[in-house]
Amino acid sequence: MLGGPINGISNFTHQFMGFLLSGISNSSTSIFYRKICAVSSSKQAGRQGFDQFGDLTLKAMPEEKALTITNGSSNKKFPHVLTVAGSDSGAGAGIQADLKACAARGVYCSTVITAVTAQNTLGVQDVSILPEDSVAEQLKSVLSDMRVDVVKTGMLPSIGMVKILHDSLKQFPVQALVVDPVMVSTSGDVLAGPSILDTFRHDLLPMADIVTPNLKEASALLGGLQLKTVTDMRSAAKSLHNMGPRNVLVKGGDLPSSSDAIDVFFDGKDFYELRSTRIQTRNTHGTGCTLASCIAAELAKGSSMLSAVKVAKRYVETALMYSKSITIGNGPQGPFDHGFKLKRNACNSSRLPLLDPSDLFLYAVTDSGMNKKWGRSITDAVKAAVEGGATIVQLREKDAETGDFLEAAKSCLEICRIHNVPLLINDRIDIAMACDADGVHIGQSDMPVNTARSLLGPEKIIGVSCKTPEHALKAWADGADYIGSGGVFPTNTKANNRTIGLDGLKAVCLASKLPVVAIGGINLSNARSVMELGVANLEGVAVVSALFDRECVVTETRKLHGLLTETVANAGSTDTN
Ligand SMILES: Cc1ncc(COP(=O)(O)OP(=O)(O)O)c(N)n1
Numbered sequence: 001m002l003g004g005p006i007n008g009i010s011n012f013t014h015q016f017m018g019f020l021l022s023g024i025s026n027s028s029t030s031i032f033y034r035k036i037c038a039v040s041s042s043k044q045a046g047r048q049g050f051d052q053f054g055d056l057t058l059k060a061m062p063e064e065k066a067l068t069i070t071n072g073s074s075n076k077k078f079p080h081v082l083t084v085a086g087s088d089s090g091a092g093a094g095i096q097a098d099l100k101a102c103a104a105r106g107v108y109c110s111t112v113i114t115a116v117t118a119q120n121t122l123g124v125q126d127v128s129i130l131p132e133d134s135v136a137e138q139l140k141s142v143l144s145d146m147r148v149d150v151v152k153t154g155m156l157p158s159i160g161m162v163k164i165l166h167d168s169l170k171q172f173p174v175q176a177l178v179v180d181p182v183m184v185s186t187s188g189d190v191l192a193g194p195s196i197l198d199t200f201r202h203d204l205l206p207m208a209d210i211v212t213p214n215l216k217e218a219s220a221l222l223g224g225l226q227l228k229t230v231t232d233m234r235s236a237a238k239s240l241h242n243m244g245p246r247n248v249l250v251k252g253g254d255l256p257s258s259s260d261a262i263d264v265f266f267d268g269k270d271f272y273e274l275r276s277t278r279i280q281t282r283n284t285h286g287t288g289c290t291l292a293s294c295i296a297a298e299l300a301k302g303s304s305m306l307s308a309v310k311v312a313k314r315y316v317e318t319a320l321m322y323s324k325s326i327t328i329g330n331g332p333q334g335p336f337d338h339g340f341k342l343k344r345n346a347c348n349s350s351r352l353p354l355l356d357p358s359d360l361f362l363y364a365v366t367d368s369g370m371n372k373k374w375g376r377s378i379t380d381a382v383k384a385a386v387e388g389g390a391t392i393v394q395l396r397e398k399d400a401e402t403g404d405f406l407e408a409a410k411s412c413l414e415i416c417r418i419h420n421v422p423l424l425i426n427d428r429i430d431i432a433m434a435c436d437a438d439g440v441h442i443g444q445s446d447m448p449v450n451t452a453r454s455l456l457g458p459e460k461i462i463g464v465s466c467k468t469p470e471h472a473l474k475a476w477a478d479g480a481d482y483i484g485s486g487g488v489f490p491t492n493t494k495a496n497n498r499t500i501g502l503d504g505l506k507a508v509c510l511a512s513k514l515p516v517v518a519i520g521g522i523n524l525s526n527a528r529s530v531m532e533l534g535v536a537n538l539e540g541v542a543v544v545s546a547l548f549d550r551e552c553v554v555t556e557t558r559k560l561h562g563l564l565t566e567t568v569a570n571a572g573s574t575d576t577n
């Protein structure tokens with residue numbers, strides 16, 4: 001049931017915003033709440049400004065007029081997220097965070113503003129809710145013209161706005177809807193009354209491709225259910241999924257006594273526990289909005305849902321690390337810097353490892369000889385490996401001509417970017433630089449790590465081959481990001497390669513301060529024995545022939561991924577990704 005407006009603002013809205021203000025303002029600091037006012041409707045009062053331009057009623061624009069980036073003679077569609085959310089004058093959260101997150105992820109962001117808040121690091125001082133007519137007009141303006149890929153919602157302060165959004169998306173369908181159900185403040189106050197909760201449950205969630213509640217929001221949507229453990233989060237994700245969204249991400253940032261931030265992702269079939277380091281900082285205002293916008297941005301670029309969530313989590317974690325000691329404002333919760341990437345080259349004294357160690361889980365290394373033998377191109381081989389679940393790819397093309405290698409690397413990079421899988425180049429720093437690959441893998445007799453680093457800059461991944469604990473310590477001191485250690489078993493793929501065995505691998509892992517991937521003679525029959533070492537820093541296996549010297553690369557990659565996942569799960573770890 002829709003709530004009727006009273007003086008331009010519904011009863012619910014009063015209740016909602018009252019909660020919002022008491023919730024967002026820290027109870028131990030002064031409350032700056034002054035008033036809630038509704039901005040008068042453009043149809044009633046603010047129309048004069050428009051009238052001088054005549055009737056603004058829109059007709060849908062023809063497709064060719066949609067937003068395009070012109071590149072020479074071809075028109076290239078630019079990924080586009082529309083955020084429907086409230087404005088935060090302090091610019092840490094809301095519309096402003098969404099704009100910054102999308103810009104940082106290379107995606108265009110248009111905006112439909114539902115409310116204007118006066119807000120800073122102390123709390124919320126004032127809220128003006130936009131008239132529903134205005135929200136409807138904003139939606140129509142953008143959706144009718146600009147070929148939006150993904151809509152992301154934040155603060156939806158009235159039942160009517162949810163209904164308007166619902167109708168607009170029926171009229172102008174988009175690829176995906178990301179719902180951040182902004183309802184509960186960080187200080188724990190319930191921000192939404194039962195009436196909006198029902199609308200969220202019955203109207204908003206069934207439309208959503210993903211809903212991203214924090215613990216308190218998930219609890220509110222589930223009628224006050226207590227969520228205290230990861231097991232509780234899993235059942236909450238399942239119950240929320242039953243309400244209709246295609247995917248659910250329950251964010252466990254508020255989970256007590258956990259050194260990691262654990263989120264539970266459920267796609268209706270499988271659960272994934274996604275972990276990231278909990279960064280000690282006051283600058284966390286806007287993380288929820290940013291995460292949801294980043295998911296939307298990655299979806300707009302063509303990612304799968306799970307990849308989009310993983311990338312978004314990593315982006316927020318990295319932004320918090322970069323921003324942990326900045327000071328903006330005097331209050332208890334500060335904003336963070338979404339644009340850290342822009343400055344990375346300028347101040348790289350504390351370089352961050354850009355490799356997510358879990359990327360090393362199933363590391364596919366190509367081999368031109370094997371591709372020739374099976375009559376496939378490098379690109380087809382990489383595509384198959386990535387589709388089968390490879391989590392990182394290395395092009396190891398020992399015999400390729402430079403020009404051919406570069407062209408192949410460029411097309412492999414396109415495939416890997418779509419799947420958010422890093423692509424590294426073996427030995428050839430020049431090729432990595434020319435195609436802007438994600439990094440390189442180098443051996444003990446290849447270019448030294450520090451030279452490679454100065455050529456590639458701080459953002460690229462550098463992996464180093466190590467057979468001994470001494471190699472491992474040096475790789476870390478030289479600024480590498482990961483270690484490839486082997487041959488663990490005898491191999492025909494690399495001539496004259498000394499086998500170090502499982503014991504040699506274990507010694508390297510124990511000495512290492514970097515994540516390690518095992519390599520050499522690893523296949524479906526012995527991968528379990530590698531992962532069952534269960535030693536710190538060992539993140540996965542790198543394989544050549546077990547994937548590429550086979551008839552069907554996708555099938556072999558899937559089988560190996562399944563086996564590794566099962567081994568890790570049986571060993572007691574629940575994070576299979
Ligand atoms: C992941 C991984 N680990 C080790 C190697 C071997 O590199 P390197 O010692 O330089 O030998 P070549 O591969 O260049 O013959 C690797 N490629 N990948």
Ligand SMILES: Cc1ncsc1CCOP(=O)(O)O
Pocket residue numbers: 486487488490491492493494497519520521522542543544545546
């Ligand atoms: C490149 C490399 N480095 C150490 S062993 C090896 C070859 C691994 O190939 P395979 O997985 O076919 O044994």
Ligand SMILES: [Mg+2]
Pocket residue numbers: 426427441442443446
């Ligand atoms: Mg090498």
